[in-house]
Amino acid sequence: MNHDPKSMSCQEFQEQLPDLIGSGADLASHPHLQSCDLCRALLHDLETIAEAARQLFPIQQPEDALWDRIESAIRKEEGSQPEAE
Amino acid sequence: MAQHYSIQSATDPPPDKRKRMPRTRSPRKTPIASKSEAGSRPVAAIEIHEPAQQAEQSTAALPDSEILARAQAGDHHAFAHLYSLHKRRIYSLCLRMVGNVAEAEDLTQEAFLQLHRKIATFRGDSAFSTWLHRLSINVVLMHLRKKGLPLTSLDEAMEPSFDDGPGRSFGAPDLSLTGSIDRLALERAVGALPAGYRLIFVLHDVEGFEHNEIAAMLDCSVGNSKSQLHKARLKLRDALRISLRQGGRG
Numbered sequence: 271m272n273h274d275p276k277s278m279s280c281q282e283f284q285e286q287l288p289d290l291i292g293s294g295a296d297l298a299s300h301p302h303l304q305s306c307d308l309c310r311a312l313l314h315d316l317e318t319i320a321e322a323a324r325q326l327f328p329i330q331q332p333e334d335a336l337w338d339r340i341e342s343a344i345r346k347e348e349g350s351q352p353e354a355e
Numbered sequence: 356m357a358q359h360y361s362i363q364s365a366t367d368p369p370p371d372k373r374k375r376m377p378r379t380r381s382p383r384k385t386p387i388a389s390k391s392e393a394g395s396r397p398v399a400a401i402e403i404h405e406p407a408q409q410a411e412q413s414t415a416a417l418p419d420s421e422i423l424a425r426a427q428a429g430d431h432h433a434f435a436h437l438y439s440l441h442k443r444r445i446y447s448l449c450l451r452m453v454g455n456v457a458e459a460e461d462l463t464q465e466a467f468l469q470l471h472r473k474i475a476t477f478r479g480d481s482a483f484s485t486w487l488h489r490l491s492i493n494v495v496l497m498h499l500r501k502k503g504l505p506l507t508s509l510d511e512a513m514e515p516s517f518d519d520g521p522g523r524s525f526g527a528p529d530l531s532l533t534g535s536i537d538r539l540a541l542e543r544a545v546g547a548l549p550a551g552y553r554l555i556f557v558l559h560d561v562e563g564f565e566h567n568e569i570a571a572m573l574d575c576s577v578g579n580s581k582s583q584l585h586k587a588r589l590k591l592r593d594a595l596r597i598s599l600r601q602g603g604r605g
Contacts, residue, residue, distance in 0.1 A: 324561065326538065331446070336446075336463060340464050344471050
């Protein structure tokens, strides 16, 4: 594999991308991205997705009846155990 | 130690029940569901029925630390209050991780049952909410393992193909995800991810765990976690691009 960032192919760059992204380094100045619109667009998309993920899935409320089930299950467990000292 | 349950007639339904839309639920026979739904109605549940909201009122004036201390000492009111304080976060976490309401409810139930069993062991080394969060994630992971998702070898579990790899991105950048992403489209796409991809994506990108934390949780390598997250994002990108091409339909 070619490890010279300047002459890296798209495939080589993208194979390293999980580690590069995971390292937390600023990739904007990566030599390959300076000359590759395609990989720059890819990275931008992935960053956009990661950013959007933080806004995903607003906090939701479980059904009120769930507590009844939990309480019932707790009592069932306690009923099957010997009384604690 | 005797529990401090207050007695309320089972014929008095909690007022909050009336506000909820009835939801059709298919029978579930997961190991978790069987814990709560097996057999006939326990007599004890009829005798001590108490809405969490009512219990919350009885401990509402207490600081969180006192509520926790009381729950650790076996005070049912305090435990019900803890449930009220944390139910939304734990349920939402379960829902994100499994993408299914019925399963998320079962897992929330199991998480709070485990909490009830283990709460006395909480020593305050971390924030209680963090501890409960981890406990709940472990409940979900255990559930996924029981379902047969081999979390220790995620690469193999995700039906990888050459299409999953980076090579797929070599095509012309005909549609870039410029601007803001349609949140609903992204939620749909996350929901459609294979379970293992969704798990990593939710843990890292939504819940904010680091790769080393995820690797420890899932008993996989850090590299594996990074790789799976990358593939999950690539799959989401593909799904969103398709959604864009279709003009946001479907």
